[in-house]
Amino acid sequence: MSLDTELVEALKRDWRTAPLEERERVMLAYVEKVTKNPVAIWRDDMEALRAAGFDDTAILQITLIAAFFNYINRVADALGVGRGGA
Numbered sequence: 001m002s003l004d005t006e007l008v009e010a011l012k013r014d015w016r017t018a019p020l021e022e023r024e025r026v027m028l029a030y031v032e033k034v035t036k037n038p039v040a041i042w043r044d045d046m047e048a049l050r051a052a053g054f055d056d057t058a059i060l061q062i063t064l065i066a067a068f069f070n071y072i073n074r075v076a077d078a079l080g081v082g083r084g085g086a
Contacts, residue, residue, distance in 0.1 A: 026049060026054075030062065049062070
């Protein structure tokens with residue numbers, strides 16, 4: 001598997017300015033909202049994902065993956081992983 005290193009770097013800087021398709025931007029906006037303000041997720045967020053071509057299964061998968069990464073990052077942060085332990 002190879003990765004486009006320029007794209008990876010652009011995503012690290014700011015996904016909003018990275019060279020992405022509109023569908024990917026809609027997904028990342030949703031993932032950011034799940035991460036930063038999940039209680040603000042509303043019907044219009046689901047409608048935007050559907051309009052971008054995601055079906056209910058894909059929306060569930062996107063949500064689960066984002067939630068899992070948020071969870072595991074919080075566990076790692078709490079345990080001091082990467083900074084020498086708690």
